[in-house]
Amino acid sequence: xxxxxxxxxxxxxxxxxxxxxxxxxxxxxxxxxxxxxxxxxxxxxxxxxxxxxxxxxxxxxxxxxxxxxxxxxxxxxxxxxxxxxxxxxxxxxxxxxxxxxxxxxxxxxxxxxxxxxxxxxxxxxxxxxxxxxxxxx
Amino acid sequence: xxxxxxxxxxxxxxxxxxxxxxxxxxxxxxxxxxxxxxxxxxxxxxxxxxxxxxxxxxxx
Numbered sequence: 386x387x388x389x390x391x392x393x394x395x396x397x398x399x400x401x402x403x404x405x406x407x408x409x410x411x412x413x414x415x416x417x418x419x420x421x422x423x424x425x426x427x428x429x430x431x432x433x434x435x436x437x438x439x440x441x442x443x444x445x446x447x448x449x450x451x452x453x454x455x456x457x458x459x460x461x462x463x464x465x466x467x468x469x470x471x472x473x474x475x476x477x478x479x480x481x482x483x484x485x486x487x488x489x490x491x492x493x494x495x496x497x498x499x500x501x502x503x504x505x506x507x508x509x510x511x512x513x514x515x516x517x518x519x520x521x522x
Numbered sequence: 523x524x525x526x527x528x529x530x531x532x533x534x535x536x537x538x539x540x541x542x543x544x545x546x547x548x549x550x551x552x553x554x555x556x557x558x559x560x561x562x563x564x565x566x567x568x569x570x571x572x573x574x575x576x577x578x579x580x581x582x
Contacts, residue, residue, distance in 0.1 A: 428546050431542055431546060432542070432543060432546060432547075434542075435538075435539040435540075435542040435543050436539075436543070438535070438539055439535075439536070439539045439540075442525060442527075442535060445523055445524055445525035446524070446525050446527060446532070447524055491525075491526070491527055491532065494527070494529075494532045494536075498532075498536065501536070501540065502539075505539070505540060505543045508543055508544075508547050509543060509546075509547060511547070512546070512547040521550055522550055522551070
């Protein structure tokens with residue numbers, strides 16, 4: 386009986402341990418996924434909607450998606466922010482979306498939307514990690 | 523597909539998405555999440571309105 390309990394405790398600990406690695410990575414790759422795999426369905430859905438709406442509204446406003454660069458500091462930071470969106474960023478780059486449009490004032494808002502979508506997604510991934518380690522319910 | 527947001531609409535959409543994420547990630551229980559999200563949203567939109575009136579006063 387004691388062996389069965391010990392095995393169950395070890396299995397739970399191993400699952401929890403692997404979740405601390407999987408949850409933030411999954412959350413970064415696809416917004417909300419880190420919450421979904423921990424059965425926080427509503428939170429995951431709301432976070433996914435928030436990040437998706439910001440990212441695609443940014444693209445819709447003809448915002449710029451930064452590529453990897455070693456030029457201007459603000460461009461480097463823009464790239465770091467954009468990469469926070471995970472797969473959305475890589476899909477946008479692969480599809481050649483987000484060329485930017487300097488003739489429209491709203492396009493600059495779009496660029497900021499895309500950067501902030503990435504930054505918000507990083508916050509979501511950290512939150513998924515906090516749930517995995519038990520710091521948050 | 524392109525969106526034609528006004529400045530205010532863009533600010534409100536930004537505030538809505540950011541405050542949703544802030545509310546969920548910065549608080550522990552659902553009631554506090556909703557309250558904190560609403561608080562952030564009010565501060566974002568209130569800040570936009572105050573800043574826009576301040577700019578109008580500076581111009582005139």
